[in-house]
Amino acid sequence: MALETPTRARKRERPGSKNTAGLDLDELRKLWLKPLWLVLSDAFTDEPRTQIVPHIWKWSDVRPRILEAGRRISAEEAERRVLMYLNPGLNGAPGATQTLFSGVQLIMPGEIAPTHRHVPSALRVVIEGNGAYTTVSGEKTLMRPGDFVTTPNWAWHDHGNETDEPMMWLDGLDMPFVLALNAMFYEELGDGYDIQPVTRELDDSQTRYNRGFRPHRDAFAGNYSPILNYRYAEVRETLALMERAGDALSEEEGVMLDYINPLTGGPTLPTIDAHAQLIRPGEHTRAVRDTASRLYFVLDGRGASIIGGQRLEWEKGDTFCAPTWAWREHRVASSDAPAVLFSFDDAPIQKPFSFYRRQALLEGDGHQSSL
Amino acid sequence: MALETPTRARKRERPGSKNTAGLDLDELRKLWLKPLWLVLSDAFTDEPRTQIVPHIWKWSDVRPRILEAGRRISAEEAERRVLMYLNPGLNGAPGATQTLFSGVQLIMPGEIAPTHRHVPSALRVVIEGNGAYTTVSGEKTLMRPGDFVTTPNWAWHDHGNETDEPMMWLDGLDMPFVLALNAMFYEELGDGYDIQPVTRELDDSQTRYNRGFRPHRDAFAGNYSPILNYRYAEVRETLALMERAGDALSEEEGVMLDYINPLTGGPTLPTIDAHAQLIRPGEHTRAVRDTASRLYFVLDGRGASIIGGQRLEWEKGDTFCAPTWAWREHRVASSDAPAVLFSFDDAPIQKPFSFYRRQALLEGDGHQSSL
Amino acid sequence: MALETPTRARKRERPGSKNTAGLDLDELRKLWLKPLWLVLSDAFTDEPRTQIVPHIWKWSDVRPRILEAGRRISAEEAERRVLMYLNPGLNGAPGATQTLFSGVQLIMPGEIAPTHRHVPSALRVVIEGNGAYTTVSGEKTLMRPGDFVTTPNWAWHDHGNETDEPMMWLDGLDMPFVLALNAMFYEELGDGYDIQPVTRELDDSQTRYNRGFRPHRDAFAGNYSPILNYRYAEVRETLALMERAGDALSEEEGVMLDYINPLTGGPTLPTIDAHAQLIRPGEHTRAVRDTASRLYFVLDGRGASIIGGQRLEWEKGDTFCAPTWAWREHRVASSDAPAVLFSFDDAPIQKPFSFYRRQALLEGDGHQSSL
């Protein structure tokens, strides 16, 4: 599907963008007209340009701040007690990349977030805490560390924590993309404090859809996965099998799986593709780049990545981002345990329009530099 | 997708098929010409006609005969030690319906069936025995009672029994359909005695594909399910959840699930749709008919069905068939345990061409007669 | 999509089908059981077997007989005044191949065939006559020589001849396939003599759908082409352009186009793919075979084909058939004008199930023998 060849270099000097040709630009401006040639070389660039820069949000920095926020502001006051992860290239605008929002959310014991829905799709990956719940479309799930929980476009959802420890999870949403398309809708249930009834058993969707079955004459018609919670314990078992099997190893990505919608084989959310990958001790993956932007979350272990030439050291709980078309490679030291990275990207936004391109670094030893 | 309305009755008397119009039929016959009007009313019937009749193959009849065959002929001599289930309407031609083949296969301890492949797709459901294996495309599975094992079109496969008890399973194939299209190919591995190597772990495909994951950049491109074995234990758990949930109950089919391909949500084999349904004590399902032909296999329990007006009493191990457009309904007595029926049908052959129609019996109490 | 490699030869002698193993076959027969091994080598053949044989129906034979039928039997008496083209391998059963019906239909001046519909899809290609009509789903078209007219599954249709010359066309239907699946439904409008109203202009569907447009928020939802009539004049222009362009030439098929559904790019009818191909003077196409069965109708010119080793000489108006997996090649003498062959095949029935295979003859000069 994707072009894997590099583009050829342009030979001709692009015309300067300074030639106003003696036109009365002020008059044109009043008519909302402007010569294209003044901006042409800024817009039609040989390769993608992006404001997004590689960045890492260290869990050791984030954890005390979100817990402090938990002490200082109630869930009701905050509506959503989230610290956003801002990309340094975006001048303070929400967004970890140009299309993806990320942040850390805290639910303290006894708190609830009332039922609401919105056009942006959301995913959660549990960082700390054990047993707080998310309810989506009448199904409740108890969330364990590493679990991946989906909340599709326009699905009623709410959260709560009936345990006695704080629950912290990573949020991932396509909110910047929805805003860029001017397509936001948002709604609260009832008077804004209502909670939807739980109408399904725990693990209903897992049992119903994720064993190779679906109900006969099933009415489910969403373009997202019917599975509410993908358990991390199963991710680890499958990555372990794939590692033993050897046949799924990729020079570029280690041992990697995609989370899928079992009714289509495609991504769990229509705008976001999610993955888990295991990097083995001593492994240094070949550099690869594509036109997607993405976030990584460290589920287990520690290591380092080079993203667009910039070295990021990471350990469990950290989150980091990789911009469009930036080379990225990962390394785990031989003396360390295997690392597991969760990641999510916006490739599904690009693929329907044939924008998506991917390239492996074939020169040298396939690395930007030694790690 | 399907038309659910009955067709209107035709008002005009169809012209007789006797009017040869004084044409010289012998001369026409020599030129391989024939008036259509002589056969028109036999071909263009208001509703489907079929040679297939409802029939039940009782396990109490079949079991001693297949075991006797096990004593009298070696696996090597027989190549496939199968007793075919013949539909009484087909004059001895292979086929349990016009498109579906069924039969019982026996593998004695120590026997093997060498590796081969063919255009017909096959499914197996284990009747008796525990732990004999099927290997398909390098993956081996140990088969337990009630397990549903797929063998797709043109996939190398072989069987063996390394246990000390006989293994008997139900075979289901689309062989009559393949033959009707003149599309058969068949091949044996090597010199016909060869066995393919096992290249994957036990439960590789279950672990890899059936938990909401698939390998990243997966090369699997079949139009069939990548899952080799759908475990009966999981079928029972899902049927139990669906029964408790209540929302999946259907007047017509009890609690019913479809086996699916987790990469498409569609049937596990492109020509055959497979299902499991639980009929609760005291339940008498509403009569329904469709243009598919199908076989039922009794996984558990006992009860009775009326198929096209004919009552069939069944118990565990029995197999019975239902022709095209025959009303079918099921009953389990209140004093009995729940019954579980496995079934497979040829609806996927009809649906791409918009041939498939389905109708529920709305008159009276929805039953053909009391059971 | 299709496998293009030949299958490997099987090495092992298939076990004899004579070994009854001392089983009581009569007793088994009463239980509708039969050993598979008695029929195994007849069913699981290395390559397809077919009853269908290559055959040509010469227009010089057919034309006087259908005109005689026109004198001897009224349209009302005949209901459909058609002489079927029977394949000599089918023992008189309707069918030009195992899945496809063909024949010649005659409508005399002033005659009509009242409105009816049926599950089989039909196509017509005009042989002689000019201006008789077919009405399908409220749209009427005036038929010219070589025009290709579709009549989809369950669409109301009727025919009439308001000109003063006989209209003769080739019929093609998937009727044998529908009957093999036991999926026939048939219905007449009203009391069987009714004619549906014409609710659309002449060439409505051509104008509406076949210029790269469709109505906004169009409700058309059929799985067949919305185009009623594909004009032969346009076929000739496109074949001429393709011939001049050179880039569309195929060693195996000359200059060939497919008739398509402009809403999907797929075949005009879900079960039948239709084509027109131009064979240039002096061209001798490379032999090819596939698992589809097909009929050819000579739109223009004369030449010869070798089908499964059998030479058939043809000229305008003739119809001939090619069985599954039979090599086929065509030749037009240098001294002749270009020939144009219309053909239709059942490949769409095989492709959804991955049954379809195709192979070009690569040995020697790509020909079965000299023509």
Added chain:
Amino acid sequence: MALETPTRARKRERPGSKNTAGLDLDELRKLWLKPLWLVLSDAFTDEPRTQIVPHIWKWSDVRPRILEAGRRISAEEAERRVLMYLNPGLNGAPGATQTLFSGVQLIMPGEIAPTHRHVPSALRVVIEGNGAYTTVSGEKTLMRPGDFVTTPNWAWHDHGNETDEPMMWLDGLDMPFVLALNAMFYEELGDGYDIQPVTRELDDSQTRYNRGFRPHRDAFAGNYSPILNYRYAEVRETLALMERAGDALSEEEGVMLDYINPLTGGPTLPTIDAHAQLIRPGEHTRAVRDTASRLYFVLDGRGASIIGGQRLEWEKGDTFCAPTWAWREHRVASSDAPAVLFSFDDAPIQKPFSFYRRQALLEGDGHQSSL
């Protein structure tokens, strides 16, 4: 596909965005963290917010300025001699809406634009001039007034004017969307002055693909239309047929057709849907809104529209835009001739992700106010 119901009003007051909870925002800023609750009510709005405002670019304003640019700057100096249509809400950034670029391009007699390609897809609609050409992927087309010409993502293309009159056309591109995804690539052929060879006849793609045919075993695999030029003369004929037919009339859009890809039935470009609609004298269309943004170009006639409450009077050659979720309705006075509007929108960008919603104004007489 689209939700047609209005969203319910939210009952609860959204929490103020002023509560910093005593957190040290500066410290958080240095860590690229920020409380979500400070921006929540700006981001998660009940209904879409957009910077885009309705605006009309009058041809009487634009025409003299683009012709003046033609006198003052050479095609080579300008690279692309285009006056961009800027949306007044975008502060001078390129874009007629948040996703769509538009402008007017001028090619003077004797000029050429060398061959290049880029990720943005482009469409052209001819405003003035007759017979200048665009070549795309080796096919050249001579452009007539009203013709709609496509230039897909990454297709080599160039333009030239071998006539003796200026050629002016409307450009439409998805450039802002491509830039928002950081997915731009751009390339020039050879040394930047090269012209691709013309390898196909005039009207090759029209003849080959747009008559219900495609080449047998066609290799075309783009996700865009193979048709280069959709002729305005044919648009007018089809709109006229649809008007006569009456069955295609829509209260909301007059008589409207979509330009389609004849291999899929979908839009001609994967990101942009294009339409032509005829508004009859005296017709005042019912107001409708959807989440797409769009541009209108007046092909013929004159009238007025109310877009988001703002009245725009238009005549032949004018271009105007309608933002997301703004009510839009059109009127042509009884004393005028029918008007024909060309329009293009970004709905295909929203539909794969289920963002697209549409609503008709059902209150009152279906109008925002009298026109």
